[in-house]
Amino acid sequence: MIDLIKLLNVNYQFNGSSGVSGISFEVKPSEFVLMVGKTGAGKTTLLKLISLELIPASGEIFLEKFRSSGIKPSTLPFWRRQLGIVYQDFRLLRERTALENVRLAAACERNLPNRPKNRSLKALARVGLSHKIHSYPDELSTGEQQRITIARALVNEPFLLLADEPVSNLDEETSIEIIELLQKLNQAGTAMLVATHQPERFTPCQPRYIRIKEGMIVE
Amino acid sequence: MILFSLREGWKNFSNISIIGLLSLISLTITLLLIGFAARGFILIEDWKSGMLGRFEIEAFLSEDTTKLRQVLTPDATILEGITLDSTFLEGIARQIKALTDVEEVTYVSKTAAARRFTKQFGEELFDLLEYNPLPASYVVKLKRDADPSKSWERTSIAIEEIPGVDDVVYEGDLLLSVDRFYRSFGTVVAIAVMAALIVSMLLTILSVQSVIRSKEEFIRIVTLSGGTRWMARGPFVMLGAYYGIISGLFAAGVISLISWIISISWELGTVMPLWWLFLIVAIGAVFGMIGAGWAAGRRIREV
Ligand SMILES: Nc1ncnc2c1ncn2[C@@H]1O[C@H](COP(=O)(O)OP(=O)(O)OP(=O)(O)O)[C@@H](O)[C@H]1O
Ligand SMILES: [Mg+2]
Numbered sequence: 414m415i416d417l418i419k420l421l422n423v424n425y426q427f428n429g430s431s432g433v434s435g436i437s438f439e440v441k442p443s444e445f446v447l448m449v450g451k452t453g454a455g456k457t458t459l460l461k462l463i464s465l466e467l468i469p470a471s472g473e474i475f476l477e478k479f480r481s482s483g484i485k486p487s488t489l490p491f492w493r494r495q496l497g498i499v500y501q502d503f504r505l506l507r508e509r510t511a512l513e514n515v516r517l518a519a520a521c522e523r524n525l526p527n528r529p530k531n532r533s534l535k536a537l538a539r540v541g542l543s544h545k546i547h548s549y550p551d552e553l554s555t556g557e558q559q560r561i562t563i564a565r566a567l568v569n570e571p572f573l574l575l576a577d578e579p580v581s582n583l584d585e586e587t588s589i590e591i592i593e594l595l596q597k598l599n600q601a602g603t604a605m606l607v608a609t610h611q612p613e614r615f616t617p618c619q620p621r622y623i624r625i626k627e628g629m630i631v632e
Numbered sequence: 633m634i635l636f637s638l639r640e641g642w643k644n645f646s647n648i649s650i651i652g653l654l655s656l657i658s659l660t661i662t663l664l665l666i667g668f669a670a671r672g673f674i675l676i677e678d679w680k681s682g683m684l685g686r687f688e689i690e691a692f693l694s695e696d697t698t699k700l701r702q703v704l705t706p707d708a709t710i711l712e713g714i715t716l717d718s719t720f721l722e723g724i725a726r727q728i729k730a731l732t733d734v735e736e737v738t739y740v741s742k743t744a745a746a747r748r749f750t751k752q753f754g755e756e757l758f759d760l761l762e763y764n765p766l767p768a769s770y771v772v773k774l775k776r777d778a779d780p781s782k783s784w785e786r787t788s789i790a791i792e793e794i795p796g797v798d799d800v801v802y803e804g805d806l807l808l809s810v811d812r813f814y815r816s817f818g819t820v821v822a823i824a825v826m827a828a829l830i831v832s833m834l835l836t837i838l839s840v841q842s843v844i845r846s847k848e849e850f851i852r853i854v855t856l857s858g859g860t861r862w863m864a865r866g867p868f869v870m871l872g873a874y875y876g877i878i879s880g881l882f883a884a885g886v887i888s889l890i891s892w893i894i895s896i897s898w899e900l901g902t903v904m905p906l907w908w909l910f911l912i913v914a915i916g917a918v919f920g921m922i923g924a925g926w927a928a929g930r931r932i933r934e935v
Pocket of ligand 2: 456457458501577578
């Protein structure tokens with residue numbers, strides 16, 4: 414089966430020694446990949462590299478027909494529309510309701526048949542938040558905020574969802590709900606690349622594991 | 633995309649900051665200046681061409697018989713006083729008419745001049761004199777588009793040189809001072825408009841920049857969700873457009889109010905035509921978008 418995304422010997426260094434180096438792996442369609450590593454291992458950095466929020470210093474990332482090296486600013490949006498991103502720190506706009514937050518991301522992709530608003534409502538329904546679409550982030554629990562970020566990541570119907578620590582801020586019960594949601598989405602066809610330092614919680618998803626330590630893949 | 637920018641731009645506009653307010657005010661002042669300057673120029677232009685239309689050069693024919701004799705045809709009769717034949721009169725008229733800036737020449741005979749005089753000052757004064765002291769003259773009107781600073785002097789000198797013409801009189805000083813005022817008024821207004829424009833552009837750029845700074849999270853979400861650079865910039869460019877449009881509406885409102893007050897209380901000028909007001913709003917929008925586009929282009933480069 415062809416790869417959805419493939420990393421080849423990707424390097425990125427922050428000022429100082431930290432960063433990631435020699436990263437190679439791939440994610441296939443509908444796969445559930447769990448990226449495991451201690452805090453500071455470089456998981457977030459790697460996800461930022463995949464979304465090209467950080468540009469690799471060397472190495473190559475392939476995503477569909479695109480490749481990361483020499484990518485033009487005008488191509489960047491097309492790269493990112495293939496991905497849905499759930500951020501570790503949520504990045505919800507506090508002055509906007511759940512619906513408005515999701516709709517902002519929806520407005521960024523114009524080439525889908527459904528209108529942004531309808532897609533947003535549908536995405537919020539998929540994460541079970543239909544009854545709170547007009548609530549502001551501050552009026553919602555952490556688990557509900559996490560659901561908004563997942564809805565926002567889903568709204569442009571990506572092939573691959575990148576989720577950075579989607580359950581680390583949540584209590585046991587809520588995290589089970591969120592993991593069930595991710596599993597459901599994965600079964601519906603979206604590939605998952607999830608970063609976590611609590612891999613045991615994801616056992617029900619039967620993921621493939623990538624272990625990362627000090628910026629390098631160890632297995 | 634446009635709709636998106638309109639909506640997001642409005643969100644940016646609706647929680648306007650102090651500096652945003654300042655840029656709004658300065659844009660309004662700039663547009664007011666532009667509006668009033670344009671209005672003023674049109675009024676002055678009207679008034680000036682009205683003046684030019686009314687101003688005349690008067691060229692008086694010589695009363696001196698010996699002088700006249702030199703230019704008259706030998707068979708022209710010269711009686712006591714002077715009788716001039718029509719060939720002679722037409723000859724001078726033709727020479728004046730041939731000058732570049734001359735629009736119209738009218739001959740005023742001695743008798744006609746006397747008639748005009750008595751009409752103005754009564755008969756008594758005239759009856760006191762035994763003879764008619766008023767010379768015959770030509771009343772010369774210049775073309776409207778003639779530049780008064782040069783043409784009046786040039787034309788009067790040229791007329792003066794025509795044989796048989798004794799003296800040329802025109803209200804040149806008044807015209808020149810009108811012209812000088814017009815020019816210096818233009819310079820002052822142009823400088824004021826430029827200064828106001830620079831200040832309001834700077835304020836617009838600053839305020840849009842500060843809004844952009846407070847919206848970095850928004851920009852990041854848009855770009856990471858696959859929005860184009862134009863989608864990231866659009867809302868801020870639109871913010872500038874809103875500044876300009878609102879300022880333009882203010883300015884247009886003030887200008888039309890004032891010109892309405894003037895027109896009803898002094899019956900001067902007319903109420904501003906609607907397209908004028910639209911033009912001011914449009915100019916405002918363009919200014920706002922230029923300033924905001926510049927700010928957004930500088931701050932939202934790499935996405
Ligand atoms: N902007 C930055 N500038 C400098 N160093 C950074 C920056 N971001 C991350 N780092 C460093 O890179 C390393 C990897 O960070 P990263 O955020 O990828 O870790 P992580 O695996 O996501 O950790 P966590 O589980 O706590 O989220 C860390 O040592 C961190 O200090
Ligand atoms: Mg992290």
